[in-house]
Amino acid sequence: ALTRVLAYSKLQGKPITTELTADALKDIIQVTKTKKITIQDIQKVVGEYYGVRIEDFVAKKRTKSIAYPRQIAMYLSRELTDFSLPKIGEEFGGRDHTTVIHAHDKIKKDIENDPTLRQEIESLEKDIRS
Structure with a gap:
């Protein structure tokens, strides 16, 4: 070259x-053009991975089988996009920005303590970016 x-x-x-x-x-x-990641892309990939419908991400349901994947999707939305906290909350059923902060902090802490979750998050990030 x-x-x-x-x-x-x-x-x-x-x-x-x-x-x-x-x-x-x-x-x-x-x-190669870098694909702009949307919150909907993240919800789709995380939903498919955990078997959660996109409608459940925006619903008020708080069962662990829905709430934890929702928190992961919020974490990834904050990490992989430039959207504001209120906008991320809005895309998850009108949740408050403090809920997004809580979800991000919780998942970040869980990743530090759980190598399996860290691998799941890395796999999800790879799928979202592709």
Whole structure:
């Protein structure tokens, strides 16, 4: 690649710049667009993983089988998106921003103490990003 950039610079009679390098390597390097992650993407992936319907994430139900995956989805929403705490809460059935903070802090602490959960979260992050 370096040889190609040097040769391209010499042929063009121009100094090596970022633009020249990109132009010289454009057929070698394929730029991939990063997918913008949405809260709905996170809810879908987490819901599929834990067997929870998206409707349950926004419902007022507080059973552990729904509440814990909801907290994980809130944690991931805060970690993987730039949405505000009130917006994240809104996407989870109009929950208060303090509920999102509690969910984030709880899951963060659980990840530190549970290697299995850490692996689950890493797997979920990978699925969400793909």
